Amino acid sequence: MSSYKHLIVAALSLGAISVFTPLAAQCAAVPDSVTLNQNGTLYKPFAFNHAKHIQQLKECAGCHHHTTGTLVLDPECARCHQNSSPTAVVSCKGCHSAKPFSPETLAEKHADKQRYHKDKMGLKGAMHQSCIGCHQKEGAGPVGCQECHPRTEAGEAFNSSSRLGAKPAHAKKH
Amino acid sequence: MKRRNFLKACLIGGTTIAMGKTNKGWASGSFEGYPESMGVLVDTTRCIGCRSCEAACNKEQKLPEPDTSFDDKSVFEEPRRPTAKAYTVVNQYEKEKPGGPVYRKVQCNHCNEPACLTSCFVNAYTKTKEGAVIYNSKVCVGCRNCMIACPFNVPGYDYESVTNPVIKKCILCYDTRLKVGKPPACVDICPQEALTFGHRADLIKIAHERIRSNPDRYLDHVYGEKEVGGTSWLYLSGTEFDKIGFDPSLSNDPIISNVKDFLGMVPMVLSIWPALFSGIHLLSKHDSGGEGHDTESKEEEP
Incomplete structure (x- = not known):
């Protein structure tokens, strides 16, 4: 597995999500812990134990699909991306938009008739499905x-x- | 009027009516929804039954407090339907099956040709160009015809107010969100992205693409693409649809098609028949009446 090299590339771009390990100027180590849900309003931010997951899974591409680690695992993706190189950004939010259904995103998607990846998941969906999906499977x-x-x-x-203030909508008017 | 002429007239009239209504039925049955209609694709294989959508709907629509909190999982014991207090509910199915349980969110499906709208005689319902089926509670008289007409048992009846009885249902967050292009509150909160918001036409493509790339995960059917003439809410499932609360007996014809022919005849019956039969009646009365008078007057003479 040539994952070590990829990990360094990966680490370079991890600034996108908050990282406890300070980033060096040129090269950064893979973070041991990552704070997720930083802007959460209903749920608190929490520390994701990255080191433990690396130990248990070993394969980076299990989560960081096609960005680092063994690049293409899914045969469906391999149809086109067999020889694709690692991406500059490995953090989830580098690709998965935090606002996948905003009017701007939808209009852009609707206008681009040739776009292939029309169904790219939003950040929240990607993370929950990745975590819960794996936890259920394992x-x-x-x-x-x-x-x-x-x-x-x-x-x-x-x-x-x-909840205070939650009254029937029409009861307020009359 | 001779009996033969009368029968002839009836036959001609009947044929005209029959031909007229058939053509009308064909012409208006081909409506496939507004081109810019939005919609939501529900992927039941992704839903984890967290009920966040119920909580978000409650807050967004300022609905009354629920009986129990939204993390109460005991509500899954019985399948629920939307009410005036909860425009959307999540039901649990296939609990005992391997790979189960399967969850399914229920709310108004926002039909292309809504039966509720057809059945409403005060025109309280509107199908907006964004795809939402909304209603004007000010004109609603609380007749509950729409509750009977809806093939999905969606509209709920608000018994809270005696003086202002209204039907209530999901409006796709039209007033607060859809109108300005934002996704409904349930879509926004869904952690699993089990709900995908977008142009209905795009969602149909996305749904078929998901089936194509994951043939083992999904059944090859997008519920709502064609059912009852198409709905703005579309569903993907890995379990047979009838096992997760969908009605497999619904045809692809809009509900309005069942009554369109009949309703098309109503104005004709109301306007032509009185004139036609009055005419026939007068003619026949004139003939026989004249004879009768003559006979009578002859008798009086002596």
Whole structure:
């Protein structure tokens, strides 16, 4: 596995997601921990144990598909990307948009009739599916919401059965 | 009027009516939705039953407080349907099956040719160009025809107010989001991207592409692409659709097709028949009445 070289390339671009390990000027180590959900309003940010996942999975491409590690695993992707090189950006949010359904994104997608990858997942979907999907498949690791990220106060109120100000819409008018 | 002429007239009239309504039915049955219609593609293989969409809907639409909190999983014991207090609900199916359970979100499917709209005699419903089926609660009289007409059992009835009875249902967040191009609240909150928002035409392509690239994961069917004339909400599934609460008996014809021929005849019956039969009646009365008068007057003479 030629993953070491790729890991260095990968690490260069990890600034996109917050990294506890400080980045060196030219070259950075693979972070041991990554803070996810930094801008969460309903759920708190949490530390993702990157080192532990590297130890257990060994294959970077398991999560960082086609950006680093063994490049193309999916035969469907290999149809075109058999010889594609690692990408400059390996963090999820380098490719997966945080706002996949914004009017601008949709208009662009709708106008570009030739675009092949019309179904690229948003950042939130990509991360949840990657984590929960693997945890379910492996039968290990958290799958419940609060097992990864505990709720904020706003999140508690959001899910609660008693919320102030939540009255029938029409009752307010009359 | 002779009996033979009367029968002839009836036959000609009947044929004209029959031909007229057939042509009309064909012409208006081909509507395939607004070209810029938006929609949501639901991938039931991705849903994890977190009920975030229910919570988001509740907040966005300012619905009343739920009976229990949104992380209460005991609600899955019985399949639920949307109500005036909850425009969307998530149901659980195939719990015992390997690979299960399967979750399915239920809400208004925003039909291309909505049966609720057809059935509403005060025109409370509107199908907007963005694809949402919205309603004007100010004109709603609470007749509940739409509840009977809807093939998906969606509209809920609000019993809260005696003086202002209204039907309530998902409006695709039209007022607060769709109108300005934003996705509905449920789509925005879904952690798994089980809900994909976009142009309906694009979503159909995306859905078929997902089936093509993952043939083992999905059944080769996009529910809502053709059912009841097409709906803005589309569904992918890995489990037979009838096992996760979909009605497989719905045809591809819009619900309106079932009544269009009949309804097309109503104005004709109301306008032509009175005139036709009054005419026939007067003619026949004139003939027999005249004879009767003559006979009577003859009798009076002596």
